[in-house]
Amino acid sequence: MVNIANVDLRLLRVFTTIVECNGFSAAQAELNISQSTISNHMIALEERLRSKLCQRGRSGFELTDHGRVVYEAALRLFAALDEFSSETESLHGMLTGGLRIGVVDNTVTDPHSPVAEALRRFSKRPNNVSIKLVVDSPPALQRQVVDRRIDLAIFGFVPRLPNLRYQNLYTESSALYCGEGHPLFARDEAELSIDMIRDHAFASRSYWCNQDLERVGLAKTAASVEQMEAQLMLVLSGAYLAFLPMHYAQGWVESGRLKPILVDETSYAVRFQLATRKGVHTTPTLKAFIQDLYGAVGVNGRKKNEPELPALASWQPRRTRHEAALVMN
Known part of the structure; x- marks a missing residue:
């Protein structure tokens, strides 16, 4: 059994960053430390866990089977620590921890997008939250929610995944x-x-x-x-x-x-939806932002008479030119 100390948490954060950057070189800028220091940290972690976690060399960076297990466990550990911090600080009315939001590229010009307004509302809450805003394609955002690299994502049409929860936002x-x-x-x-x-x-x-x-x-x-x-x-x-x-x-x-x-x-x-991971406790920080998101849209979840979207599509019937003009205005 491995007892986790503060030094182990630091090493694990280095390790998860290396994995998410897909290599030591790319992780350098993210961690702001030298490659030799990163290598020393990895050696120390592997010795601590008595396992080879990754292969690195001319063929590139690749996780071992043990490395994949440690990476997934580390993500769960950090999520639990963030949850603990968020829960305890919320007892004093203060939101803390991290909030990682994923959005699709070039949606900032959409007048119906609630993201900017939700961020404005959230910023007015008493909080010491570190926000990370990720811009990527819908499939990539889905993978990041599944892998717990982001807490929620907002995007339109992609095939649904069974381990994610989808809630309608806007079109x-x-x-x-x-x-x-x-x-x-x-x-x-x-x-x-x-x-x-x-x-x-x-x-x-x-x-x-x-x-x-x-x-x-x-x-x-x-x-x-x-x-x-x-x-x-x-x-x-x-x-x-x-x-x-x-x-x-x-x-x-x-x-x-x-x-x-x-x-x-x-x-x-196309119906844009909020995607979050099933089976993950909603922290006060995440819950507050989702409330602000729905407040920005002007609704509280799906309308009573609105049917669930099909599993593999989120198309709506096409609009006429007149209807399209009304939407844009």
Whole structure:
């Protein structure tokens, strides 16, 4: 049996950082210590646990089977310590610990996103909380919630995982766009048709699993991306069509660089959801932020008459041009 001392906690934090940075070199900047010091810490931890935790060398960094067990146990240990700190400090009306929030890239321009308002509300609570805001793709955010690297994530459409809890927050509307210089850019809307746009290359986000392309009868994309900014770059090249969130594209439309096409036929809305891990105690800090999140949306959870979303989709029926305009306003 290994008795955990303060020195062991420091070594374990170094170890988990190395794993999350996928190697010693990348962990240097995160830990702000030299690589030789990191190596010495790892040697000390391996000697303490009498186990080889990782392989490092020319082939790269890789956890051993023992290393994976220790990493998962360390995450549970730190979560329990944070929970203890948060619970005890809350007895005095003070929120403490860490709060790790995951969001999708380029949602800051969405007027319906409650994140900024929730952070404002949370900041007014008596707290000594360290906030970490992570921006990544929906699948990556899901993995981080599962691995306990973040406490909650807010994103739209990805296949649901059984060990996560999903709660509806708001919807994001998207439309099909072409960029300046694209053959369809100068065409009159009345001249366009679904059949016509199928002849052009599309750029799609990989985690959509081609469900956006299916709206126009396509099964394969010409370019695949993980982030919206990369997708926007492809559209701005004038060589690709793509579905983009209306709030994200609006500035480029106003500057004359993007043009929405066939809005009535192709636009859609995606339900954004809050994802948290099942089986994990909700600390006072996390509970307070979730309350502020729902306060920012103006609702308290799912509406009574609103059905649960299907397990593998969160599409809503497409909106007409008029409805889409109302959403954006």
